[in-house]
């Protein structure tokens with residue numbers, strides 16, 4: 001039972017004086033929302049505890065919050081909690097192994113089982129939803145507050161594409177309704193997440209202009225280093241353009257293939273129906289059924305992924 005895990009996690013939060021919260025590399029709003037929201041919950045209720053959020057700061061998401069600098073010694077008697085991170089290699093800041101007790105809280109398929117306690121709920125829209133659910137369920141023992149609500153709301157709208165993707169459930173909406181009772185501006189958070197730099201706008205134009213779609217509705221765009229340089233963009237700027245092909249009529253699944261400075265391509269794969277994470281796994285990645293990531297060594301491997309997508313669409317149409 002998930003509520004039993006909530007109790008176990010709460011007992012550990014009570015037990016430890018130092019709590020260090022990690023999330024995945026290249027964080028998205030849900031990674032930051034779940035991490036910083038959890039920190040906000042614990043800090044408010046237990047001001048005497050030392051609670052840290054660690055990892056690399058992301059400039060364009062600075063409205064969600066910033067990271068703490070933590071000395072190695074702090075890990076000695078620490079509870080370490082990892083949010084939104086399915087696989088250990090993706091955890092930002094490798095010192096997570098140095099703590100005394102490890103908890104995983106996540107909503108991705110549980111491929112890499114880790115942690116002394118593992119709370120994985122793949123039915124949840126986002127990790128932020130899970131932690132908001134935990135706080136609501138623990139009620140006065142770990143009360144929700146305005147800052148945590150703001151962060152969880154940001155995480156949920158990030159991972160659901162503002163309630164567009166099928167992972168959005170009635171439970172998501174019940175939790176969002178609860179969060180909106182607190183004193184933060186949901187529309188301001190929505191606006192922040194919907195605002196892109198001129199650079200991203202130009203890159204979006206490039207993606208829409210250069211998208212290739214076949215008869216099956218499988219689409220792809222290759223973003224070479226040269227193309228990125230043209231806009232002064234790099235790999236970290238590509239997240240906002242990933243949903244764009246899904247806004248075009250007839251496109252069922254797609255990949256944005258981002259050439260890496262070190263060679264090879266990062267594959268950002270999305271679908272509106274066919275389950276694509278098995279394809280991602282075959283190409284050194286993984287993720288959600290409809291939103292995955294992978295790696296391709298060269299153009300030939302990109303073509304292979306597209307062929308595998310074609311097969312999925314044919315099977316899905318039947």
Ligand SMILES: [Mn+2]
Pocket residue numbers: 030031084107126127159
């Ligand atoms: Mn997430």
